[in-house]
Amino acid sequence: MSVLSAQQxxxxxxxGFFFAREMFSAEEIHLLRETxxxxxxxxxxxxxxxxxxxxxxxxxxxNHPGDGIYGxxxxxxxxxxxxxxxxxxxxxxxxxxxxxxxxxxxxxxxxHQDYGYWYQNGLLFPDLxxxxxxxxxxxxxxxCLQVLQGSHRMGRVNHILSGDQAGADVERVEHAKKRFPLxxxxxxxxxxxxxxxxxxxxxxxxxxxxxxxxxxxCYNARSNDPYKESHHPSYTKLDKVEDDMxxxxxxxxxxxxxxxxxxxxxxxxxxxxxxxxQPS
Ligand code: SIN
Ligand code: MN
Numbered sequence: 001m002s003v004l005s006a007q008q009x010x011x012x013x014x015x016g017f018f019f020a021r022e023m024f025s026a027e028e029i030h031l032l033r034e035t036x037x038x039x040x041x042x043x044x045x046x047x048x049x050x051x052x053x054x055x056x057x058x059x060x061x062x063n064h065p066g067d068g069i070y071g072x073x074x075x076x077x078x079x080x081x082x083x084x085x086x087x088x089x090x091x092x093x094x095x096x097x098x099x100x101x102x103x104x105x106x107x108x109x110x111x112h113q114d115y116g117y118w119y120q121n122g123l124l125f126p127d128l129x130x131x132x133x134x135x136x137x138x139x140x141x142x143x144c145l146q147v148l149q150g151s152h153r154m155g156r157v158n159h160i161l162s163g164d165q166a167g168a169d170v171e172r173v174e175h176a177k178k179r180f181p182l183x184x185x186x187x188x189x190x191x192x193x194x195x196x197x198x199x200x201x202x203x204x205x206x207x208x209x210x211x212x213x214x215x216x217x218c219y220n221a222r223s224n225d226p227y228k229e230s231h232h233p234s235y236t237k238l239d240k241v242e243d244d245m246x247x248x249x250x251x252x253x254x255x256x257x258x259x260x261x262x263x264x265x266x267x268x269x270x271x272x273x274x275x276x277x278q279p280s
Contacts, residue, residue: 029134039257068255103211123220130219146184146185222235
């Protein structure tokens, strides 16, 4: 199904990202934020990553979308049909994560490419796509995502583990910053950003009084099924849902927070490879 404009497809190919403004309604985002902020299990599952300056970033991650509101976003035709159009293939849910960048304390993310980590997971091609949905308004002040426009065309860059975070080779990032425009991805709640797994991205600490939470749903092409098992799933059929399911499930107290969080500390940190250390 064609859901994206020719301009969006061109931007994804040339810039490595595009915005889908107001992709989700105020009601959908209100239900998502309310569910997530009251979700004790999400809070408990959150893993802290030292950003090297004393501040930490917090995130919770799940591999299978589930039947709750998080799954209704990740399985919605609205997102999945668009990603299938970009990747020109059936796609499946690779994982989702909530970035919990809290007011005053939320730390920074080092410059990286998601495929810099995911490459370790037996994926032969960078045929993946991430969709970041702003749960809160994201600004330069509260540490919005920053991207180097067009940097996905560099291909995969080596990633080096430093402290709790793996970052792209700093020398290359410094040169890339001179060649590609740095874009601060200011977003209103409900806006979405589609981005390529080789796009260099980072974010600064949140020194403001406002949280900057974001849901990121990641997809892999069926034809890019990994050749070995990892902590993220191999091809698993994704059951798409109608778009109105977000509100319907979001209004159902018994169901809305249902999802199985991954235990990032025991599942990922015990392993020694870059990928196992880094869920992003
Ligand atoms: C961010 O939200 O600042 C980056 C998160 C990520 O790269 O997964
Ligand atoms: Mn990332």
